[in-house]
Amino acid sequence: MKKYILAAISFAAFAYTIWFMHFGELTTIEGSLSKTGINHTFLFAIWGIITFTALYLNVFTLFSEHIKKYSWKKFYFTMMLLSATGMALTLSCRFGYEFGAEYYLHCAGSLTFSILTSVIVFTYYMLNFRRHRLYAIATIVIGVLLITDMIFLIAYKQNALIEAVPILFGLFIMPLTLFIDKEKDYASQRA
Numbered sequence: 001m002k003k004y005i006l007a008a009i010s011f012a013a014f015a016y017t018i019w020f021m022h023f024g025e026l027t028t029i030e031g032s033l034s035k036t037g038i039n040h041t042f043l044f045a046i047w048g049i050i051t052f053t054a055l056y057l058n059v060f061t062l063f064s065e066h067i068k069k070y071s072w073k074k075f076y077f078t079m080m081l082l083s084a085t086g087m088a089l090t091l092s093c094r095f096g097y098e099f100g101a102e103y104y105l106h107c108a109g110s111l112t113f114s115i116l117t118s119v120i121v122f123t124y125y126m127l128n129f130r131r132h133r134l135y136a137i138a139t140i141v142i143g144v145l146l147i148t149d150m151i152f153l154i155a156y157k158q159n160a161l162i163e164a165v166p167i168l169f170g171l172f173i174m175p176l177t178l179f180i181d182k183e184k185d186y187a188s189q190r191a
Contacts, residue, residue: 006058007175013054014171020047021160032158034095034110048091051167052113056080058174059120066128066181075123079116086112114166118146121170134180138173145169 020043024036037044063076089109093102122142128135145166152162 002061003175003178006054006061006178009050010054010058010171010175013050014168016047016050017164017168017171020044021164024160033160033163034090034106034158036160038095045091048087051171052084052087054171055117055121055167055174056084058170058178059117059124062124062174062177065178066131067124072127076120079120083113083116083120086110086114086116114163117170118142118166121174122146132181134177138177142166142169142173 020033020036020040023040023043024030024032033044033047037047059076059080063073067073067076086109089105090113091109093099093106093109095106096103099106122139125135125139125142129139130136149162149166156162
């Protein structure tokens, strides 16, 4: 039953992200999720909360079911706590040069959330690389996606498409993993 609830929350976050992106342009900085959030503050807050909740619950479930080694759980908890702080800064601080320090806190929070959540998800799949073909494919796809996303971010600056693709993939692959993988604790036997 838990995996169906997680799938429903992930689907809701996935659908809401797609819906929220329609308020801005997909391929320009004016359409970035943060820029869109300036005009739709409440909707942006809902996006941040539902997205973080879906990602957190999926990662928590995957780590608790498949990784038993305490040091990895401590790593996960620390990273998710810092990621939550990043999302809180992203949602509570306004985006725009005219807001001064608040703008820099927003950017720092957004980067903290994005980077740490990506590291957590990538680390989970990498630890389970040999477990199942899904993990191997997901590890490679996530690695390529994050590197490509970083290159596009540097080359084209931020926009909704660059920001959302890794989030959308995470919201898709983690519930899928819960449905496909039935084994428990493989990675901790090797780690």
